[in-house]
Amino acid sequence: MLIKYNPGMGWIERIIEDRGGEVGFAEFMELALYDPDHGYYSGSEPRYGRHGDFLTAPTASPWYTRVLAAFLVHLADRVGQVSLVDLAAGDGSLLAGVSQALGEKETEVLGRRVAVERSSAMRDRLVHRLPAKVEVVEDLVEAEQTSGPVVVHASxxxxxxxxxxxxxxxxxxxxxxxxxxxxxxxxxxxxxxxxVAAYFRDHGVRLEPGQVAEACLGAQDLHGRHLQWAGDDALMLTLDYGYEARRLYDARGRGQGSLACYRRHVLSRDPLESPGQQDITAHVNWDDLRLLARANGWQEIGLLPLAEFLIRAGLAEVAETLDLGMEAPMDARTIRERQEMKRLLDPEGMGSDLKVLIQGRGRMGALGSQLGRMQHSRKTPPRG
Ligand SMILES: C[S@@+](CC[C@H](N)C(=O)[O-])C[C@H]1O[C@@H](n2cnc3c(N)ncnc32)[C@H](O)[C@@H]1O
Structure with a gap:
């Protein structure tokens, strides 16, 4: 077939023309975010972080990785070395931050470290930024399955x-x-x-006339592969924006769906604008991940707002260890660090909107379920 291109057309219009002139939205979003040449996530500069388009927990503040590191110390004190897998490792902020917070404790606490990242430009970055012993893969199935205790993290x-x-x-x-x-x-x-119709039917969702909604048909399959890889002694920490189906698809709250686009920290609702130049995201239907895990014998430990997760995981104890607790002198360092903490705890933002789904199996599941009662031992302080 001979295709007549309009010379003014953009890259994505040309691809869609090539594919017959029309594509489903998931195919459009796949191109806009992941096309190897033009996709939003294929560039060599990370799109997230303070200088990017939006913040994530690991890029927003060092307190996220400090608390996670202390939590890993707590686990390793009980089960020995723990492997750490970061899914969607991005620019490596999570693994680099944990490593920095653990300092000399790192080899005692961490076993294997695996960074899973779809973007080849980000994988190059990960290889340069992280120590050689960190395995960097495109898909978790490329990494040999782990036999010991593991924390699988996805932000x-x-x-x-x-x-x-x-x-x-x-x-x-x-x-x-x-x-x-x-x-x-x-x-x-x-x-x-x-x-698509079956997706909504299976979740017991009936949309109201005129209501717009999104369906992530690939979430269960991907999560299922991660759960399977993680094995029988694992803790899965999934950070994301979302709701369970009943709330996500409630026309009173989200009658126009949850699709959002970000560029330079500004929100837009038009995903067709500047493909490849803006992030496109849609809220997670937590029921996708919860129901699948339960059906596969995983324990659901909690779905907590980020602030609550951090507090339960020992934020206050970590602050004390770094002399930044309630009794700390109100000097420039304390003020700066409290501001950093606030980014993650903000009840008007990340602290309540971003959720952490905690799922577990075996010993790690049992330890994870103690999150609410955890006390860190002072003998293993994380570094600042
Ligand atoms: C919003 S960024 C989050 C990066 C990082 N986790 C953070 O919180 O800062 C999403 C990342 O997921 C990656 N990604 C998307 N699909 C993926 C998949 N199936 N496996 C691994 N990485 C994926 C993208 O390339 C991108 O780097």
């Missing part, structure tokens, strides 16, 4: 997965597809495919 992986987008019409569900019309990206409605 904002699942809300970066492509989603299908639907709108409820009088005759049933329609998918919102993306077409190229006269060289321009345009929405098109098509009757929803059976897999």
């Amino acid at each position: 904002e992986l699942y809300d970066a997965l492509p989603v299908e987008r639907v709108i409820a019409g009088p005759e049933g569900l329609n998918e919102l597809q993306v077409a190229v019309v006269e060289g321009t990206l345009t929405w098109r409605e098509r009757p929803a495919g059976e897999n």
Whole structure:
């Protein structure tokens, strides 16, 4: 077939034309975020962090990795070395921060360290930033399965997965597809495919006429592969924005869906604008990850707002260890560090909106379920 390109067309319009002029929204989002040449996450500079488009817990403040490091010390005191896997490792902030906080304790506390990152530019960065013993892979299945205790960590992986987008019409569900019309990206409605309709049916969701919603058809499969890899002695910590299905698909709260785009910390609701130049994200349906894990014998320990997770995991004790507790002199260091802490605890922001799903198996599951009662021993302080 001979395709006549409009010379003014952008890269994504050309690809969509090549594919017949119209693609489902998940395919559009896959291109916009992950196209190897133009995708948002394929560039050589990380898109997140203070100088990027949005913050994540590991890039927002060093307190996230300080607390995680102290939590790992607590686990290792009880089970010996713990392996740490970071899914969607991004620019390596999580693994580098944990390593810095552990200092000389690192080899005693950590066994294998695995960074899993889809973007090849970020994998190059990880290889340069992290010590050679950190395994850097594109997909967790490439790493040999671990036999000992492991913590699998994922920050904002699942809300970066492509989603299908639907709108409820009088005759049933329609998918919102993306077409190229006269060289321009345009929405098109098509009757929803059976897999999309089944997703909502299986979650017991009925959308109201005119309601827009997203469905991440790949989340369960991906989480299932991670759970399987993690084995029988594991703790899975999944940080993300989302709700359980009942709330996520409640027309009163999110009648227009949860899809959001970010550029330079500014929110937009138009994913067709500047493909490859802005982040596109959709809230996680926590039930996808919860139901699957339960069906596979995993214990659900909690789904906690980030602030509560950090407090339960020992934030106050870590602050005391660093002489930054309640009794600390109110000098420039204390003020600066409290500001850093506040970024993660803010009840108007990350502290309540970002959630941590804690799932466990075996000894690690039992230890994880003690999060609420944890006391860190003072003999193993994390470094600042
Ligand atoms: C929002 S960023 C989060 C980065 C980091 N976890 C953080 O919190 O700072 C999402 C990252 O997930 C990566 N990613 C997306 N899908 C992935 C997958 N299936 N496996 C591994 N990484 C993935 C992207 O390339 C991107 O670096």
